[in-house]
Amino acid sequence: xAQEKLLSGCAAAAQAAKLAEVEVVCSYPIRPxxxxxxxxxxxxxxxxxxxxxxxxxxxxxxxxxVLGASACGARAYTGSAGVGVTYAGELxxxxxxxxxxxxxxxxxxxxxxxxxxxxxxxxxxxxxxxGWLMGWASTPQEVFDNTLINYRVGEDQRVMLPQMVCQDxxxxxxxxxxxxxxEPEQVKEFLPPYKAPHPLSLTCPVSHGPQIRPDQGAxxxxxxxxxxxxxxxxIQEAVEDYxxxxxxxxxxxxxxxxxxxxxxxxxxxxAHATTCKSAIRNLxxxxxxxxxxxxxxxxxxxxxxxxxxxxxxxxxxxVETSTSYGGAMRGGNLIHEVxxxxxxxxxxxxxxSFMGGxxxxxxxxxxxxxxxKVLTQMVKAKKTDKHVYWIGFEEE
Amino acid sequence: MSTIKVPKDRExxxxxxxxxxxxxxxxxxxxxxxIVRPVLDREKCALCFQCVMSCPDSCWSFxxxxxxxxxxxxxxxGCQICINECAAEALSAVPELDFPDGVVRLEKPF
Numbered sequence: 001x002a003q004e005k006l007l008s009g010c011a012a013a014a015q016a017a018k019l020a021e022v023e024v025v026c027s028y029p030i031r032p033x034x035x036x037x038x039x040x041x042x043x044x045x046x047x048x049x050x051x052x053x054x055x056x057x058x059x060x061x062x063x064x065x066v067l068g069a070s071a072c073g074a075r076a077y078t079g080s081a082g083v084g085v086t087y088a089g090e091l092x093x094x095x096x097x098x099x100x101x102x103x104x105x106x107x108x109x110x111x112x113x114x115x116x117x118x119x120x121x122x123x124x125x126x127x128x129x130x131g132w133l134m135g136w137a138s139t140p141q142e143v144f145d146n147t148l149i150n151y152r153v154g155e156d157q158r159v160m161l162p163q164m165v166c167q168d169x170x171x172x173x174x175x176x177x178x179x180x181x182x183e184p185e186q187v188k189e190f191l192p193p194y195k196a197p198h199p200l201s202l203t204c205p206v207s208h209g210p211q212i213r214p215d216q217g218a219x220x221x222x223x224x225x226x227x228x229x230x231x232x233x234x235i236q237e238a239v240e241d242y243x244x245x246x247x248x249x250x251x252x253x254x255x256x257x258x259x260x261x262x263x264x265x266x267x268x269x270x271a272h273a274t275t276c277k278s279a280i281r282n283l284x285x286x287x288x289x290x291x292x293x294x295x296x297x298x299x300x301x302x303x304x305x306x307x308x309x310x311x312x313x314x315x316x317x318x319v320e321t322s323t324s325y326g327g328a329m330r331g332g333n334l335i336h337e338v339x340x341x342x343x344x345x346x347x348x349x350x351x352x353s354f355m356g357g358x359x360x361x362x363x364x365x366x367x368x369x370x371x372x373k374v375l376t377q378m379v380k381a382k383k384t385d386k387h388v389y390w391i392g393f394e395e396e
Numbered sequence: 397m398s399t400i401k402v403p404k405d406r407e408x409x410x411x412x413x414x415x416x417x418x419x420x421x422x423x424x425x426x427x428x429x430x431i432v433r434p435v436l437d438r439e440k441c442a443l444c445f446q447c448v449m450s451c452p453d454s455c456w457s458f459x460x461x462x463x464x465x466x467x468x469x470x471x472x473x474g475c476q477i478c479i480n481e482c483a484a485e486a487l488s489a490v491p492e493l494d495f496p497d498g499v500v501r502l503e504k505p506f
Contacts, residue, residue: 099411160411198413207416211426212408219406226400 002186002246007179009172012140013079013105013165014039015179016147018049019187022077022103024069028056030084031117032169033107037079051077059088063104067091070100071208073199075151078102081169082109085123095162096131097224098209101154101194103147104132106166107173110359118360119169121270121322125333128298131224133163133231135297136270138255140177143167145248146296148182148191152238155194158230168271168321170360182246190245231300253302255294256309258284262291264375265313265349267338269295269321272356272363276319279368288372303341310342315350315375320388321357331355331388350384356391367391419454420470426453430474432489438464440486447478447487 007015013036017025025044027037043049052069056062059080066076080088085106095102106124110116121136128134133154137143143165150163167173198206212220232253239252257277259265268276273294283290293309293316295302310316320332329335335353342348354371356363370391378384414421434447447456447465455472456465479487 097411098413197410205416207414207418208411210412210414210424212412212424213426213428216406216408219402220408220412222400222402223408226402229398229400 002183003181005179005181006176007140007144007181008035008174008176009137009140009143009167010035010107010174011039011176012144012179013147013167014043015181016144017077017103017105018043019182019184020075020077020148020151020191022049022051023074024052024054024066024076026054026056026062026065026069026076026078028059028062028080028084030059030081030109032109032119032173033079033081033084033105035173036105036107040077059084060090063088063091063095063102066102067095067098067100070095070102070196071098071200073194073196073201075155075194076100076102077105079105079107081107082123083112086111086126089127092127092130092132092162094209097220099160099197100162101151101160102162103150103154104162104164105147106164107169108166109169116359117169119171119271119321120358120360121166121168124164124166125298125322127164128333131161131228132299133159133161133297134166134299135164135295136166136168137172138270138273138294140167140172140175141179143172144179144181145242145246145250148187149235149238149242151194152191152242153231153234155192156234156238157195157197159227159234160197161227161231166270171271171362180246186245190241228300232302235297235300251296251305253296253305254309255292255296257292257294259291259293259309259313261289262313263289263379264315264317264372265291265293265310266368266371267293267295267310267316267318267334269298269319269334272319272321275363275365276368279365279372282365283369283372288376290372290375301337301341306338306341307345310338310349311345311347313349314379315352316342317371317375318351318353319357319363319371320353320355323355323358329353329387331390335387350378350382352378352384352386353388354391355388363391419457420468425470427470427472427474430472430492432474432476432491433469433472433495434467434474434476434479434487435490436465436467437486437488440484441465442484442486444483446481446483450477450481452477 069076110120154163318335455468
């Protein structure tokens with residue numbers, strides 16, 4: 001029987017990587033993701049996991065190591081946080097373009113300056129357009145589940161793409177919660193062994209990563225974009241299989257909470273969704289019809305599913321947990337995608353955004369009540385006066 | 397949802413993976429930014445292979461049948477290291493525009 005354990009997000013990620021029988025692991029320390037590697041190295045030392053463990057010289061070489069491992073046909077695992085994610089920057093596009101389905105665990109952390117340890121999604125969000133699969137978990141259990149689901153989707157022959165499995169630093173990575181750890185037989189049924197289509201080998205030599213000509217660039221980009229059109233189908237299949245084998249109840253693309261009769265909706269990515277749900281229950285007791293929509297993927301962005309989930313509300317508040325300085329809405333990234341997803345709806349809701357959860361700050365229940373007040377006023381006024389509200393920095 | 401169709405003749409192999417080991421392939425040519433090319437005076441060539449050893453892209457090789465060194469235009473970037481290294485002064489830098497086939501060697505100019 002599957003065991004229920006008390007695990008932090010980092011421990012949950014390591015447990016799932018162990019059950020996925022990762023073959024090559026490459027580390028470089030940076031808080032708060034480091035605990036994943038500490039767990040994995042302990043497992044290797046104790047003989048629980050048979051994997052090659054390489055300690056990189058930095059994040060750039062860390063990703064280079066797993067690129068090489070994946071090119072040889074090994075299931076490879078790495079991870080980082082904050083400025084570690086950005087230091088590895090050069091590798092993201094070639095890894096996706098070269099179709100190496102490695103997995104990178106991210107426990108996010110604010111970028112410098114000046115060395116803030118807190119959670120903020122800007123580190124990974126900065127690389128959302130490099131051709132990786134990407135999504136945020138909202139509990140340690142979901143970190144565990146997403147680790148396995150991402151390997152299954154990424155290694156599918158129709159996809160073959162690297163994956164960023166993200167969790168909020170500290171809020172998830174360091175706070176233990178109940179996690180059902182699956183049985184190895186369940187994982188074997190769900191996740192077939194990784195098979196590289198053209199592994200580097202002495203018996204069947206191939207060359208990876210050659211220089212291409214300018215006239216090959218556009219078709220290559222188009223082919224990479226075409227792969228992403230296939231991904232939702234594969235995600236749907238994988239999550240349905242996962243729910244069946246592991247007894248879960250995930251929506252493949254978006255989680256909805258109390259959305260059936262909701263008039264205002266919070267759009268929250270990651271850990272803060274948990275606080276948001278409590279806020280919604282309290283708001284409902286006061287007669288405010290609020291609901292939550294939470295994306296399980298940033299790439300591929302669940303455009304149609306979001307449009308469907310948000311089609312009946314009157315106002316949407318995107319809770320931004322990343323920054324997009326000087327962007328179209330002058331706040332975060334999510335609102336750009338949300339407004340674009342809703343644009344073609346016949347009765348599209350009003351959309352605004354709230355800058356919160358930045359630099360590791362907790363989004364309090366009171367903050368959600370404030371957001372609900374703003375959204376309710378928007379519905380009454382039937383218009384959006386502002387596209388962004390900075391929580392705690394607005395004149396009342 | 398939209399669809400994307402890349403015509404067969406413009407398709408790039410999966411992950412741009414190519415057969416190996418080969419010294420040259422039709423698909424991937426990396427010489428189109430060359431400004432000058434090394435031209436060999438066979439009378440002066442001493443077959444010392446300094447060019448073969450110094451080329452960072454292995455563009456010089458020895459043809460055993462012809463008993464002479466050969467230049468691979470597909471991958472030479474025109475860095476002129478071979479010209480500097482040639483003790484017999486058998487190599488000279490000649491502007492690409494002096495040749496009738498011109499500097500751009502792609503079927504489609506960009």
